[in-house]
Amino acid sequence: MSHVHQSSTAASRSPTLRTALDALATRRITAVELIEQSLQSAEACKRTVNAFSIVDWDRAMAAAADSDLRYAQGTQRPLEGLPIGVKDLIDTKDLETRYGSAAYLGHVPTADADIVRALVEQGAIPIGKTSTHEFAWGVTTTSSVFGDTLNPLDKQRIAGGSSGGAAAAIAFGSIAAGLGTDTGGSVRIPAALCDIVGFKPTFGTLSTRGIFPLAPTLDHPGLLGATVDDVVLLAKALQIEFPPRNASASARLGVIRGIAPVPPSPEVASAFGNAIDCINEAVECVEVDAAASGLFDKLYDAFASIVLTEGAIEHFRRNDWDRIVTHYGAETVERLQRAKKLELRAYAEAQETRRSFAANLHRVMSTVDYLVLPTCPCTAPLRHAQSTVICDWSGTVREALMTYTAPFNLAGFPAISIPLTHAGCALPASLQIVARPGQDGALLRLAAQLESIARVPSHRTEP
Numbered sequence: 492m493s494h495v496h497q498s499s500t501a502a503s504r505s506p507t508l509r510t511a512l513d514a515l516a517t518r519r520i521t522a523v524e525l526i527e528q529s530l531q532s533a534e535a536c537k538r539t540v541n542a543f544s545i546v547d548w549d550r551a552m553a554a555a556a557d558s559d560l561r562y563a564q565g566t567q568r569p570l571e572g573l574p575i576g577v578k579d580l581i582d583t584k585d586l587e588t589r590y591g592s593a594a595y596l597g598h599v600p601t602a603d604a605d606i607v608r609a610l611v612e613q614g615a616i617p618i619g620k621t622s623t624h625e626f627a628w629g630v631t632t633t634s635s636v637f638g639d640t641l642n643p644l645d646k647q648r649i650a651g652g653s654s655g656g657a658a659a660a661i662a663f664g665s666i667a668a669g670l671g672t673d674t675g676g677s678v679r680i681p682a683a684l685c686d687i688v689g690f691k692p693t694f695g696t697l698s699t700r701g702i703f704p705l706a707p708t709l710d711h712p713g714l715l716g717a718t719v720d721d722v723v724l725l726a727k728a729l730q731i732e733f734p735p736r737n738a739s740a741s742a743r744l745g746v747i748r749g750i751a752p753v754p755p756s757p758e759v760a761s762a763f764g765n766a767i768d769c770i771n772e773a774v775e776c777v778e779v780d781a782a783a784s785g786l787f788d789k790l791y792d793a794f795a796s797i798v799l800t801e802g803a804i805e806h807f808r809r810n811d812w813d814r815i816v817t818h819y820g821a822e823t824v825e826r827l828q829r830a831k832k833l834e835l836r837a838y839a840e841a842q843e844t845r846r847s848f849a850a851n852l853h854r855v856m857s858t859v860d861y862l863v864l865p866t867c868p869c870t871a872p873l874r875h876a877q878s879t880v881i882c883d884w885s886g887t888v889r890e891a892l893m894t895y896t897a898p899f900n901l902a903g904f905p906a907i908s909i910p911l912t913h914a915g916c917a918l919p920a921s922l923q924i925v926a927r928p929g930q931d932g933a934l935l936r937l938a939a940q941l942e943s944i945a946r947v948p949s950h951r952t953e954p
Contacts, residue, residue: 604701622656676896694903
């Protein structure tokens with residue numbers, strides 16, 4: 492069997508999508524061989540870090556055989572024969588989709604979600620469902636029923652969530668790309684903690700049909716990849732438009748070093764600072780003092796209120812209390828119990844805060860083309876840690892991980908997380924880039940440019 496690898500330093504990684512496409516097109520590897528490698532790796536990944544809920548051998552191998560026929564006939568499609576993972580929150584036709592919950596064990600959708608269908612029609616092959624926090628309502632991808640998803644870079648730590656399975660599967664090397672969802676950072680957070688790329692497009696750009704809703708006014712389908720280019724290939728297949736190549740040449744970046752009240756940890760601040768120094772030599776960077784303007788004030792609370800209200804509406808609409816108490820995990824039950832006491836006033840105030848923030852963010856971004864800031868203020872927390880301390884701040888792991896990502900769900904602005912070099916630091920840190928709504932293609936193009944500046948490939952051992 493042929494094997495395709497990017498390089499000896501990244502031998503544990505799946506070949507990038509473009510590398511794999513090239514190998515398939517020149518017949519250095521067949522789709523059947525590539526998909527079989529990916530499925531075998533997914534089984535190992537499922538056993539060791541629990542990143543897959545289902546590995547779909549039969550259909551994936553049948554699709555691979557069909558891809559080989561297409562290559563032989565010269566009728567291959569843009570993503571022909573490429574293995575991808577699909578988050579267990581996203582419907583896949585005739586393949587069990589549990590939404591991360593025991594309440595939906597054995598649930599088999601009758602249709603693909605729109606984003607799955609779009610990629611499959613371009614030739615991509617889903618090899619399985621990647622694990623998620625129950626109903627995507629959490630940032631740790633832990634489960635008392637299905638087991639925790641572990642971070643392949645350090646199994647004592649979380650992979651992040653709620654798309655933790657997809658990020659862990661990419662970091663492990665089973666796939667180069669996958670589909671996730673991002674309501675408050677659920678693609679970007681696990682990408683940051685697992686040393687990969689996570690992209691949330693502008694709100695409404697990608698269809699949410701066929702995806703279990705968490706909070707409909709915040710939910711974004713998202714893309715994860717080993718590199719920015721892996722994300723770009725999926726984005727193009729999903730009809731995200733790209734500007735002419737020279738559009739980012741004169742970009743101006745607004746630098747935000749932290750969001751109060753959560754400061755960046757010393758290692759994140761150092762990795763981020765080093766990256767900005769390198770980037771500043773190629774692209775103009777200006778400091779943005781978010782604290783002085785109060786830009787991000789009260790946003791975490793507003794976000795939490797909207798998620799609790801909208802999440803409760805979705806669950807109470809679908810299931811009665813007996814089913815919820817009997818089949819849902821304790822964490823979700825506790826949240827829905829709290830939601831029963833909500834007053835509409837709190838939701839109205841949260842939406843007011845949100846509108847005002849979006850207007851202020853547009854104003855800030857009238858003077859810069861993009862914002863850059865850390866994706867998360869800390870590296871991957873230990874499993875089962877409920878709280879964390881960063882410098883002189885202490886609070887929940889949830890608030891720590893979401894403070895830097897959730898604002899851009901509130902505003903609906905596109906955002907991407909790219910890994911930073913983490914020399915001298917055992918765990919990865921990441922850089923988040925935010926663009927104005929509708930600038931998704933330009934954001935991806937800039938991210939590819941900054942990835943080459945801010946990242947030196949790390950020497951990683953086999954997981």
